[in-house]
Amino acid sequence: MRCQGVYRDSMKDNIGIDVPKPKKKCNDINCAWHGRLPIRGRIFKGIVRSTKAKKTVVVEWEYNRYVHKYERYERCKSRVSAHNPDCMHAREGDRVIIGECRPLSKTKHFVVIAVERNEGNVVKHE
Numbered sequence: 825m826r827c828q829g830v831y832r833d834s835m836k837d838n839i840g841i842d843v844p845k846p847k848k849k850c851n852d853i854n855c856a857w858h859g860r861l862p863i864r865g866r867i868f869k870g871i872v873r874s875t876k877a878k879k880t881v882v883v884e885w886e887y888n889r890y891v892h893k894y895e896r897y898e899r900c901k902s903r904v905s906a907h908n909p910d911c912m913h914a915r916e917g918d919r920v921i922i923g924e925c926r927p928l929s930k931t932k933h934f935v936v937i938a939v940e941r942n943e944g945n946v947v948k949h950e
């Protein structure tokens with residue numbers, strides 16, 4: 825069923841992806857859970873590398889790419905910027921799941937949809 829009416833201040837039970845629901849609420853219209861931002865396209869798991877920009881995080885992940893000539897794998901890294909709504913509040917070092925969405929700015933077309941908090945060493949700023 826598609827929800828068409830008012831869905832501000834309301835939380836979706838399901839965003840179409842099997843990830844845990846956030847405990848907090850937010851009023852961000854560009855939130856996958858509380859706003860009007862459909863997730864479609866690709867899903868990635870990565871680590872937050874930078875939170876310097878407002879409501880934005882830089883997420884990085886590693887993958888192996890097969891190089892045919894050498895019959896070996898090359899280690900590659902990808903970095904994208906992703907929207908970080910208030911209910912997620914991802915911090916540096918957190919493992920996050922990001923989903924592709926419509927372009928939110930020139931370089932942002934991903935949004936954080938789940939956070940695994942890193943309670944250990946990497947968290948600074950507090």
Ligand SMILES: [Zn+2]
Pocket residue numbers: 849850851852855856857858859909910911912
């Ligand atoms: Zn939210």
